[in-house]
Amino acid sequence: MTSQTVARRAPSGGGVTRWTMRGVALTYLFFLLLLPVGVILYQTFKHGLTPVWHALTTSAAEHAFLVTGEVAALAVILNTVFGVAAAILLVRHRFPGRRLLDAVIDLPIAVSPVVVGLALILVYGSNATAGGWLVRHGFPIIFSLPGMVIATTFVALPLVVRAVMPVLEEIGDEQEQAAATLGANALQRFVRITLPSIRGALAYGVVLALARSLGEFGAVAVVSGRIVGKTQTVTIYVQQEYQNFDQTGAYAAATALVIVAVVSLIVSRFLRPRGGNK
Amino acid sequence: MSALPSDAAVLAAPPVRRGRTWSRPAFGPALTGGLVVVYLSVIVLIPLGFVVAKSTTGGWSAFWASVHTPDAWSALELTVGLSLVVALVNLVMGTLIAWVLVRDKVPGRQLFDTVIDLPFALPTIVAGLTLLLLYGVQSPIGLNLAYARTGVLVALLFVTLPFVVRTVQPVLLELDRDMEEAAASLGAGPLTIFRRIVLPTIAPAMAAGTALAFARALSEFGSTVLISGNVPRQTQVAAVNIFGQIQSDNVHGAAAVSTVLLVVALIVLVLLNVIQRWVARRD
Structure with a gap:
């Protein structure tokens, strides 16, 4: 009995080791994560809610929230459609170049947001062939909404695909084949069988993509031109207000983004696929 | 027993359905694949390619x-x-x-x-x-x-x-x-x-x-x-x-x-x- 207790306790280390490890880990998390977030919440709300409300309802701030919402919504829609299509393609079909396609989808994770912005300027800027043609035909990409949507789409690209793929792999396609033999067409099979079974994972991926899109800064900062009241997003608003010494405005908008992040974190925790323990 | 009707349906169905399930996937994935590749190219690959190309102009x-x-x-x-x-x-x-x-x-x-x-x-x-x-x-x-x-x-x-x-x-x-x-x-x-x-x-x-x-x-x-x-x-x-x-x-x-x-x-x-x-x- 005693030897068993000893044996069971031994792997997690003795009392001193355990307390040291616990202390070091929690201290690190406290000073790196909890304290900074606590301090910004304190700074924002130390004079109550009224100044925060005023800071968030200036026309520049309101417009920034509108632009961010618009850009994020479009980027998420694009990435959701693409994400589901790419996931189905990669899981259910074997074709030459499949491995390469799989690898390319992860590329945006490793690319600096600033490089994303530069890349889009080089292709779609008014000095480039494609970009110049688009500008002459009244469809400018850089320094306007389409460029910001493409930049945001780029950085959030892998999230939906990677959320949906494991679930698609797990469910297999027996049900779909059965439905096909019973005469269901591709659309019916997708809407009635595939979609319901990937619903949870898809929602999880969409929340992650939305959080990422709402928070994008570097890529959008490069392609937007950061025009106040026009192409200024909330993250750019935070930076510019801070640099213009409007700390109240910067902290209020930053806190709004912190709240959005925390909410999406909690929602994604509930949605995260848990089954299978993989 | 209860499985019989559906078994029968499956056995009866293939000759007709087969053709459809074959032609569909052959067209569907090719189209999806094409769109996925175009999407990735327009948003990721071509722009990144331009960055590398730009850096090498001038040797x-x-x-x-x-x-x-x-x-x-x-x-x-x-x-x-x-x-x-x-x-x-x-x-x-x-x-x-x-x-x-x-x-x-x-x-x-x-x-x-x-x-x-x-x-x-x-x-x-x-x-x-x-x-x-x-x-x-x-x-x-x-x-x-x-x-x-x-x-x-x-x-x-x-x-x-x-x-x-x-x-x-x-x-x-x-x-x-x-x-x-x-x-x-x-x-x-x-x-x-x-x-x-x-x-x-x-x-x-x-x-x-x-x-x-x-x-x-x-x-x-x-x-x-x-x-x-x-x-x-x-x-x-x-x-x-x-x-x-x-x-x-x-x-x-x-x-x-x-x-x-x-x-x-x-x-x-x-x-x-x-x-x-x-x-x-x-x-």
């Missing part, structure tokens, strides 16, 4: 000259150096945090477990502002790291925190403790058990998480912008340097530094892929 010597300006070169050196430190700290702290979360039933574990992901959800500029507030000029705890390399390091540690924790944690959760208990009953000390039993199992996950943290630190921009103060040759990291060059219309220089970052990140990802495939084969 190798022009590329080298752009990369080797004092500002760009020290930004790259600083970025790679800081990213290595970040990778190392994450390797140790990330594994430790994962261990404490899984093995040590800390009170408030649920809270910490949720909070770990915050750096992924928080916009980078907000992360930077937050850290600057705590570790800046007006630091309430009297620790001023603004406009210093340590400040940039803290920002990078913040944004990379979840990588190692989240790759190691699931492996630790699945780890069968029978072997550790057997080793302990045979007289092995905690350190030996960790080194001989736990470490070999979690090492690939540790490596994967560390590689991702390194790649992320290399490319980080938003969180370092405010806290670094953007001092060339002092605190300016590569991404901030690229941003400055774009602003001053030096597109070739920006593309050259970007290409270096892309190549290093690509090498890391390929290595990671090799590790993962090696582990998959070993299992």
Whole structure:
């Protein structure tokens, strides 16, 4: 009995080791994560809610929230459609170049947001062939909404695909084949069988993509031109207000983004696929 | 019995349905595949290709000259150096945090477990502002790291925190403790058990998480912008340097530094892929 207790306790280390490890880990998390977030919440709300409300309802701030919402919504829609299509393609079909396609989808994770912005300027800027043609035909990409949507789409690209793929792999396609033999067409099979079974994972991926899109800064900062009241997003608003010494405005908008992040974190925790323990 | 009707239906159906199920997938996936490739090309591949192409206009010597300006070169050196430190700290702290979360039933574990992901959800500029507030000029705890390399390091540690924790944690959760208990009953000390039993199992996950943290630190921009103060040759990291060059219309220089970052990140990802495939084969 005693030897068993000893044996069971031994792997997690003795009392001193355990307390040291616990202390070091929690201290690190406290000073790196909890304290900074606590301090910004304190700074924002130390004079109550009224100044925060005023800071968030200036026309520049309101417009920034509108632009961010618009850009994020479009980027998420694009990435959701693409994400589901790419996931189905990669899981259910074997074709030459499949491995390469799989690898390319992860590329945006490793690319600096600033490089994303530069890349889009080089292709779609008014000095480039494609970009110049688009500008002459009244469809400018850089320094306007389409460029910001493409930049945001780029950085959030892998999230939906990677959320949906494991679930698609797990469910297999027996049900779909059965439905096909019973005469269901591709659309019916997708809407009635595939979609319901990937619903949870898809929602999880969409929340992650939305959080990422709402928070994008570097890529959008490069392609937007950061025009106040026009192409200024909330993250750019935070930076510019801070640099213009409007700390109240910067902290209020930053806190709004912190709240959005925390909410999406909690929602994604509930949605995260848990089954299978993989 | 009840299965019979549907069996009959399946048996009766194939001759008619077969043709349809064959023709559909042959057309459907080709179309989907085409659209997926076009989408990836327009948004990711062609733009990145343009960056590499731009950096090589003027040949190798022009590329080298752009990369080797004092500002760009020290930004790259600083970025790679800081990213290595970040990778190392994450390797140790990330594994430790994962261990404490899984093995040590800390009170408030649920809270910490949720909070770990915050750096992924928080916009980078907000992360930077937050850290600057705590570790800046007006630091309430009297620790001023603004406009210093340590400040940039803290920002990078913040944004990379979840990588190692989240790759190691699931492996630790699945780890069968029978072997550790057997080793302990045979007289092995905690350190030996960790080194001989736990470490070999979690090492690939540790490596994967560390590689991702390194790649992320290399490319980080938003969180370092405010806290670094953007001092060339002092605190300016590569991404901030690229941003400055774009602003001053030096597109070739920006593309050259970007290409270096892309190549290093690509090498890391390929290595990671090799590790993962090696582990998959070993299992």
